[in-house]
Amino acid sequence: MKLIGIVGSNATNSTNRQLLQFMQQHFSDQAEIDLCEIKDLPAFNEPADKTAPTGVQLLSDKIMAADGVIVSTPEYDHSIPAALKSAIEWLSYTTRPLIDKPVMIVGASHGSLGSSRAQAHLRQILDAPELKARIMPSDEFLLGHSLTAFAEDGQLIYPEKVQELEECFAEFVDFVTLTNELLKNRHVNAEHQRQFSWELDANGGQN
């Protein structure tokens, strides 16, 4: 199984990056997880020609080619970081690779809540019709106190958290298989092209 892991932070040091690196290595026997950074993407700005900048196109191509996507989000001010939001806006405004793509949400935070509010927002955002990601329901993986959660060699040091993550990931593997099976005959071309209300804003409501 080929998966993409999106690091939802543009910070130099990010425990969400560490979390994905851990997953990449820990689940290497079950899936090939390719980590993608958003930190070098430009800020979203509604380009008139609706073409994706190179970095966004590369990310989009990787998502298209993957069986599923894992997003690891920090929490800034009860929501996802602007940098992650910007990346999502690019995808929804240009290529829409997340339509029907199975998505797993994880997150790490320095405090005790483990990015819970950001994850709830991210679910609602990815559920918008212009994104239409197939988010794995119910399971959530929240890693609190993330600054002390990883050993020097990148291992997650709490065995109960490792077990929880293993259970979530096993479920996601099933979810990816089932979702892709279920949706394999759906034609999404039309949706990739459809105009959504917020983008019409930029054109003064004109198509």
Next chain:
Amino acid sequence: MKLIGIVGTNANFSYNRLLLKYMQQHFAKDAEIEIIELTDVPMFNESDDQTNSPIIQAFNDKITAADGVIIATPEHNHSISSALKSLLEWLSFNVHPLDGKPVMIVGASLSSQGSSRAQLHLRQILDAPGVNAAVMPGNEFLLGSVQLAFDDEGNLREQGTIEFLETCFSRFQRFAKISNLLNIPEEVTFTPGTFAVTTPGHNGDLPMSVTLSKKRIEKIEIDTSKETEGIADVVFARIPQEIIDGQTLNVDVISGASVTSHGVIDGVAQAVKMAGANPDYLRQRPKAGTPQANQDEDYTTDVVIVGAGGAGLTAAAKTLQEGKKPIVVEKFPAIGGNTVRAGGPMNAADPEWQKQFPAIAGEAHTLQEIAAMDPETIDTEYRPDFLKLREQLEAYLTENDDQGSYLFDSTLLYRIQTYLGGKRTDLQGNEIHGQYDLVKILTDHALESVKWLADIGVEFDQSEVTMPVGAIWRRGHKPAKSVGYAYIEALSDYVKANGGQIMTDTDVTSLIDEDGQVRGIIATGANGQKVTIHAAAVVLASGGFGANTKMLKQYNTYWTEIADDIKTSNSPAITGDGIRLGQSVGADLVGMGFSQMMPVSDPDTGDLFTGLQVPPQNFVMVNQQGRRFVNEYGSRDQLTQAAIDNGGLFYLIADDRIKATAYNTSQEKIDQQVAAGTLYRDDTIAGLAQQLKMDPAVLEDTVTKYNRYADAGLDPEFGKDVFDLKVEQAPFYATPRKPAVHHTMGGLKIDTKAHVLNEQGQVINVLYAAGEVAGGIHAGNRLGGNSLTDIFTFGRIAADSAIHECLK
């Protein structure tokens, strides 16, 4: 009423902008609404703070000054736009203008939703603790199908919509007025009096007295007589001053001294509580007139010196003596760098003076051993000096064969000992020893440095010759006043009295490099302003990189492992800045892989004098399993490597009599540390082992064996042969220890004139370096007492070369 309207999108065309413009004009007689755009706001990045950029400062200033804020948000993917989110992240990072600010949310969208989901998200975001805005509840203004809502003049068409907006807006005016009342600082009344509290210092609690009148904090006095001079005095001066100036407990802590800073603030808070007031109200008050003006600054001087430690201040004093103007730039609030932390005297061979002191046991033996060395084992450049030294030693040893002899020394002995002491081989088999010409300069000019310091105003205690810790000969010149600080105090007094400028809180970010020519430095000041200093010469005196673990690990070739969480005895300012600056103009580096560790340091702080620090004959070192692992009399390097091999953390075991031989402690401090859990005490060895999570049988066995060896005077396991006390008298103690970084020997490659050299060995014009930032002298191991000699000698040389080459 003055309001700010924020257009929540960076799109060229936006109905939300139109809506705000309509409100601006429609409500013009009720309120002045200034609309600000977020188009130029950079993407938020916590690793690249741009709070001080003009655009964020403009938002900060305008919002702070306004009575309220209206945010008009579009809806992108069921949430607010990333552009708006980015702005809010900046405004909740290092500045918080929205804290308590009344906010009205409006929104427009093409769909029938009118940005409903985005508005809910925005409410939650504005409610986050870092933002903490006062968002008006209810009164949701959602403008759906917005493309039909405005006429050609930009007015809303629907009377019903206009009326609803008017209702919402008039509610907001009342809400803002009431809400802003909450922002008026809480009235605070004290029961007048002087309150005795304490604040934590480096060496235990310090007594502090706080005098409060009915309305004001009048006086804060801290008794610092027990404190190490120099390190914390900037805290004890600045924090009380800021508290009194601003009548606030909202005070910035001082970098490098955050524990002490918080201690003072908490002490005052405690006094406020004792006086019957709530300290939280004082914490919510604004900071003392922080100069918000961050005008860029521009200076021109003769010599600019990076770092206000011993080397930098020496270079500044020397520059002034030559009639030229120096500016010293220091990134920390306090001056002194590592020099204020120096515990030892400085080395200089002064045979005439040393002659007055009788030799002590073992010294003749040391000299015999040196004289007996095979000259073939001495590197060729040192060999002629060695042969001359051998003659000196043989003459002395013959002359003083069987009579009460005097303490011998010579410049040659000092040179050869510096060379021998520094010779090391790293893990890859690379041998390193001190570069001859630099070691010659150091040892030839050491005594001159002592005399120069005496002229500047450092008083030396000539009645005693000492051996600094880690030195191998008694040639230490000890200042009469408390060691490291004495140098800094005298030098900074001299520099200030003679018109030299020292700029603290100013962090040098780059060298001005014009077409390959260094012409000064660029720094960031305390308020984020750009400080440019043009100078004829630049002296780098910023210290080594002992407090930069990443850099240590990157270059290390000597230790098998450097832990990620390794502590240091250095000032936290010592992060290799000067080495990076030198590299930016092509400087060569030398000996970077070698660093010196203090094996017996506090695992949490890197301090040497916590717990029970006793003489080595009374050391009993056990690893985390409770077993001895090394000859406690070993060299620093041997102890450090053994500790690393045993997982870093180890314990010094002591009994009640060994406790009495500990330096720098008192029963009060010991009890405090036991209570704080940083020192372990138990009535039995088994109990102590349990506290340390060791197998009691193992630790008991270790102690029994050690006591047996002490009786026999010999340790067959590790070869310890100098013993004093046994471990037998309860209560028993365990002091946790771990190696900490003490000195980095490597650095910029320099020549005898303190020029920084490039990789081709050529001089980099007008760039000089002195002190720990430079490498080559101490090679693999620096003798105790030699870093002071280094900074005072090469600090003078750097300034001297700069002046004679660049200013004459």
